[in-house]
Amino acid sequence: xxxxxxxxxxxxxxxxxxxxxxxxxxxxxxxxxxxxxxxxxxxxxxxxxxxxxxxxxxxxxxxxxxxxxxxxxxxxxxxxx
Amino acid sequence: xxxxxxxxxxxxxxxxxxxxxxxxxxxxxxxxxxxxxxxxxxxxxxxxxxxxxxxxxxxxxxxxxxxxxxxxxxxxxxxxxxxxxxxxxxxxxxxxxxxxxxxxxxxxxxxxxxxxxxxxxxxxxxxxxxxxxxxxxxxxxxxxxxxxxxxxxxxxxxxx
Amino acid sequence: xxxxxxxxxxxxxxxxxxxxxxxxxxxxxxxxxxxxxxxxxxxxxxxxxxxxxxxxxxxxxxxxxxxxxxxxxxxxxxxxxxxxxxxxxxxxxxxxxxxxxxxxxxxxxxxxxxxxxxxxxxxxxxxxxxxxxxxxxxxxxxxxxxxxxxxxxxxxxxxxxxxxxxxxxxxxxxxxxxxxxxxxxxxxxxxxxxxxxxxxxxxxxxxxxxxxxxxxxxxxxxxxxxxxxxxxxxxxxxxxxxxxxxxxxxxxxxxxxxxxxxxxxxxxxxxxxxxxxxxxxxxxxxxxxxxxxxxxxxxxxxxxxxxxxxxxxxxxxxxxxxxxxxxxxxxxxxxxxxxxxxxxxxxxxxxxxxxxxxxxxxxxxxxxxxxxxxxxxxxxxxxxxxxxxxxxxxxxxxxxxxxxxxxxxxxxxxxxxxxxxxxxxxxxxxxxxxxxxxxxxxxxxxxxxxxxxxxxxxxxxxxxxxxxxxxxxxxxxxxxxxxxxxxxxxxxxxxxxxxxxxxxxxxxxxxxxxxxxxxxxxxxxxxxxxxxxxxxxxxxxxxxxxxxxxxxxxxxxxxxxxxxxxxxxxxxxxxxxxxxxxxxxxxxxxxxxxxxxxxxxxxxxxxxxxxxxxxxxxxxxxxxxxxxxxxxxxxxxxxxxxxxxxxxxxxxxxxxxxxxxxxxxxxxxxxxxxxxxxxxxxxxxxxxxxxxxxxxxxxxxxxxxxxxxxxxxxxxxxxxxxxxxxxxxxxxxxxxxxxxxxxxxxx
Numbered sequence: 001x002x003x004x005x006x007x008x009x010x011x012x013x014x015x016x017x018x019x020x021x022x023x024x025x026x027x028x029x030x031x032x033x034x035x036x037x038x039x040x041x042x043x044x045x046x047x048x049x050x051x052x053x054x055x056x057x058x059x060x061x062x063x064x065x066x067x068x069x070x071x072x073x074x075x076x077x078x079x080x081x
Numbered sequence: 082x083x084x085x086x087x088x089x090x091x092x093x094x095x096x097x098x099x100x101x102x103x104x105x106x107x108x109x110x111x112x113x114x115x116x117x118x119x120x121x122x123x124x125x126x127x128x129x130x131x132x133x134x135x136x137x138x139x140x141x142x143x144x145x146x147x148x149x150x151x152x153x154x155x156x157x158x159x160x161x162x163x164x165x166x167x168x169x170x171x172x173x174x175x176x177x178x179x180x181x182x183x184x185x186x187x188x189x190x191x192x193x194x195x196x197x198x199x200x201x202x203x204x205x206x207x208x209x210x211x212x213x214x215x216x217x218x219x220x221x222x223x224x225x226x227x228x229x230x231x232x233x234x235x236x237x238x239x240x241x
Numbered sequence: 242x243x244x245x246x247x248x249x250x251x252x253x254x255x256x257x258x259x260x261x262x263x264x265x266x267x268x269x270x271x272x273x274x275x276x277x278x279x280x281x282x283x284x285x286x287x288x289x290x291x292x293x294x295x296x297x298x299x300x301x302x303x304x305x306x307x308x309x310x311x312x313x314x315x316x317x318x319x320x321x322x323x324x325x326x327x328x329x330x331x332x333x334x335x336x337x338x339x340x341x342x343x344x345x346x347x348x349x350x351x352x353x354x355x356x357x358x359x360x361x362x363x364x365x366x367x368x369x370x371x372x373x374x375x376x377x378x379x380x381x382x383x384x385x386x387x388x389x390x391x392x393x394x395x396x397x398x399x400x401x402x403x404x405x406x407x408x409x410x411x412x413x414x415x416x417x418x419x420x421x422x423x424x425x426x427x428x429x430x431x432x433x434x435x436x437x438x439x440x441x442x443x444x445x446x447x448x449x450x451x452x453x454x455x456x457x458x459x460x461x462x463x464x465x466x467x468x469x470x471x472x473x474x475x476x477x478x479x480x481x482x483x484x485x486x487x488x489x490x491x492x493x494x495x496x497x498x499x500x501x502x503x504x505x506x507x508x509x510x511x512x513x514x515x516x517x518x519x520x521x522x523x524x525x526x527x528x529x530x531x532x533x534x535x536x537x538x539x540x541x542x543x544x545x546x547x548x549x550x551x552x553x554x555x556x557x558x559x560x561x562x563x564x565x566x567x568x569x570x571x572x573x574x575x576x577x578x579x580x581x582x583x584x585x586x587x588x589x590x591x592x593x594x595x596x597x598x599x600x601x602x603x604x605x606x607x608x609x610x611x612x613x614x615x616x617x618x619x620x621x622x623x624x625x626x627x628x629x630x631x632x633x634x635x636x637x638x639x640x641x642x643x644x645x646x647x648x649x650x651x652x653x654x655x656x657x658x659x660x661x662x663x664x665x666x667x668x669x670x671x672x673x674x675x676x677x678x679x680x681x682x683x684x685x686x687x688x689x690x691x692x693x694x695x696x697x698x699x700x701x702x703x704x705x706x707x708x709x710x711x712x713x714x715x716x717x718x719x720x721x722x723x724x725x726x727x728x729x730x731x732x733x734x735x736x737x738x739x740x741x742x743x744x745x746x747x748x749x750x751x752x753x754x755x756x757x758x759x760x761x762x763x764x765x766x767x768x769x770x771x772x773x774x775x776x777x778x779x780x781x782x783x784x785x786x787x788x789x790x791x792x793x794x795x796x797x798x799x800x801x802x803x804x805x806x807x808x809x810x811x812x813x814x815x816x817x818x819x820x821x822x823x824x825x826x827x828x829x830x831x832x833x834x835x836x837x838x839x840x841x842x843x844x845x846x847x848x849x850x851x852x853x854x855x856x857x858x859x860x861x862x863x864x865x866x867x868x869x870x871x872x873x874x875x876x877x878x879x880x881x882x883x884x885x886x887x888x889x890x891x892x893x894x895x896x897x898x899x900x901x902x903x904x905x906x907x908x909x910x911x912x913x914x915x916x917x918x919x920x921x922x923x924x925x926x927x928x929x930x931x932x933x934x935x936x937x938x939x940x941x942x943x944x945x946x947x948x949x950x951x952x953x954x955x956x957x958x959x960x961x962x963x964x965x966x967x968x969x970x971x972x973x974x975x976x977x978x979x980x981x982x983x984x985x986x987x988x
Contacts, residue, residue: 185443
């Protein structure tokens with residue numbers, strides 16, 4: 001189980017939880033697991049999120065590996081100029 | 082359709098002629114009728130200097146000159162600045178000093194800077210900055226441009 | 242996440258050779274967006290709304306079509322229905338549907354045999370409007386009773402009870418604000434505004450599009466990202482992406498503003514309607530300012546607490562931004578980076594993305610970061626002043642460093658904020674004596690940088706020279722950086738490498754040159770593609786020597802036997818392998834495709850000295866210092882150029898630049914005379930210090946450097962003006978009238 005930290009705007013969509021434990025070996029599996037556990041997160045995740053795994057932002061890569069003890073943060077989708 | 086006018090002029094030392102609508106600017110004529118696209122249109126109102134050329138040796142924004150006004154005049158553009166393969170020292174110094182990033186303002190700034198050095202071979206930094214105040218550059222912050230112009234001026238003075 | 246084998250000693254990296262495109266650019270040969278013509282080409286022109294907000298009742302194109310030389314007229318009716326989300330936003334922005342949403346919104350377009358006929362024809366298109374109430378200010382747009390720009394535009398995130406113009410809501414933070422503020426000896430709360438600033442690229446949008454009735458076409462365009470252009474045009478036109486081949490021209494500046502489309506789909510639609518004749522289009526400067534993306538305007542409330550010895554105990558910010566008539570103001574990034582410089586236990590950021598009757602905002606250099614920095618670094622400065630603390634020492638005390646938990650959640654890897662602060666403190670500019678009416682300001686800023694989808698190929702020519710094909714347009718000299726990285730990877734001279742920006746038909750998808758990603762991501766891709774190529778070069782040498790490929794290494798541009806049993810062969814240079822490749826297995830090339838995830842942010846610290854004229858309120862920049870972490874500077878002269886250019890854009894935003902709307906909602910200053918970007922005589926030299934804290938996620942340690950530099954100038958200058966005048970100005974720009982009013986006690 002990896003622990004996924006939600007930014008506070010997402011917490012209301014996940015029954016107020018700040019940290020959600022989800023099964024998954026990749027970023028994609030974690031996101032799918034999150035939506036399964038908390039369907040309210042679906043529109044936010046569909047709109048696009050960036051995921052930070054152990055401090056590294058891994059945008060657009062559902063296949064990025066996640067260890068059980070990885071620290072995972074969902075961040076707002078990012079783009080640059 | 083407006084009747085087109087015939088204009089005979091000199092471009093970088095070569096006799097050329099073209100037909101143009103009397104409403105067309107010299108910049109339009111250079112770019113669309115003479116194939117000289119080195120002068121750029123950044124504003125069309127004389128504010129950015131990207132279209133700078135010389136007309137009988139005088140520095141002008143070619144977007145503020147009508148094409149028909151070039152009749153019988155001598156136009157100098159960036160395409161005529163180098164001597165064959167040999168770059169003008171300003172052109173060389175701009176490359177050496179990394180004085181361009183996107184490069185869109187570069188032809189106009191080179192024409193303006195050469196016009197300055199033709200008049201004043203030993204300008205101060207302030208004189209360079211004020212002379213080039215009509216040439217906008219959004220990339221560089223002007224630092225390296227001013228350095229390149231000062232360095233080219235110094236080289237030209239040593240050579241003369 | 243360190244990658245293996247990061248280099249530390251370099252032959253080519255860190256040198257400053259001439260850029261490969263320099264000669265073309267100083268001789269006028271370089272071809273930009275408007276510099277290409279084709280036989281039989283038509284010229285396009287656009288009809289734009291003179292109203293800030295109006296119903297479009299009727300468009301009569303008959304008089305225009307009757308004009309000699311007019312070949313096609315298009316309106317929204319020529320585009321497919323049924324688009325959703327951002328595709329719909331883009332289509333609606335490129336060509337208005339039922340309503341014109343801002344002054345300058347396109348409502349029709351025409352193609353004719355000359356630019357003058359196209360312009361005349363545009364004037365003959367008659368549009369009947371029913372003007373509607375409008376709103377252009379962010380606070381007014383979310384107030385009760387404000388005209389609704391579009392019903393139902395809000396997404397899931399917006400809490401109940403807010404005005405329908407609020408379309409996205411952001412809320413992030415941690416800790417206990419109440420406890421944090423209770424721990425402070427001084428709490429300061431202030432409100433700030435920043436106006437919209439335009440990217441101000443000197444080259445207006447321009448393109449030459451051609452499309453047949455079969456949806457196949459070509460587009461020559463000035464853009465930061467031609468795959469983005471392809472995808473957006475295909476979506477807007479309802480065609481298949483690969484049917485369109487997009488070739489990027491040289492680009493005359495972008496700064497984020499050329500990551501999207503405006504006239505490009507119009508040129509293709511006109512071409513299709515005109516039987517496939519190519520259509521050239523270019524914007525005037527007035528069109529650029531009225532109808533392409535400036536950045537968002539912002540209204541912000543900041544509260545920060547500090548102990549007497551300079552420790553930040555808590556911080557909170559509310560950020561309201563309008564990004565025009567569509568969702569997308571970068572308030573998401575604003576809330577993320579607002580307090581990102583510091584280690585703060587108790588923090589909260591709230592953001593509102595608000596619609597208003599202005600053009601759809603586009604990314605502008607570190608989108609969202611400069612506004613936030615203006616507000617937060619101004620409050621931090623005020624705390625330092627009132628507590629008599631040195632602004633650099635105080636920042637050092639609170640600075641984020643490796644292992645600090647960022648205010649947005651994750652822990653930072655190796656970062657260079659502390660190093661930039663120390664270098665700024667040690668610089669002579671920080672000790673220059675100041676005269677009357679002069680002041681010094683300090684501020685730090687951050688941009689997190691970007692990786693993004695990236696493809697690159699490297700191919701060996703018959704003579705052993707090397708072609709690198711990348712997909713990120715070169716705005717500021719990145720071809721030189723790619724060539725240096727390829728030279729380093731292969732161990733061959735810089736001059737033996739040619740870097741091309743490929744069209745959309747020649748590589749896999751590439752994100753634009755945005756997010757400060759080109760040198761990082763295309764650089765990493767170039768190095769990885771070179772390594773792929775080197776493996777193949779080594780194999781050819783091994784085959785010739787009849788030894789195992791594993792027993793061959795690559796050094797200084799040559800294959801060499803390695804290990805005790807490899808045999809004794811003289812090094813085989815790349816030229817020798819290349820000369821024989823036709824008989825040893827054919828072409829040799831290397832590739833990389835991926836989304837590099839090892840990017841890492843760049844911090845900067847700026848120190849500025851100003852003099853404020855007490856008679857006129859005019860602010861003059863006396864000295865300016867940029868210190869920034871580049872990770873590793875590949876071509877230091879162009880790194881300095883990014884620092885200087887970013888700083889000067891920030892100076893313009895702070896002192897001069899603003900969107901001025903009249904009571905009628907029309908833009909009052911749609912030209913470079915009145916939208917005044919900095920000119921050479923406004924400025925001193927811009928001093929730079931490159932700090933290098935290597936990014937472990939790049940083979941050579943590169944961080945992006947392009948964007949950070951625009952973030953610190955806004956607060957740094959405001960902080961300097963505070964010292965020079967004793968007045969804290971909280972609204973940008975610091976135009977002379979505003980500063981004078983503050984000096985005279987009216988501000």
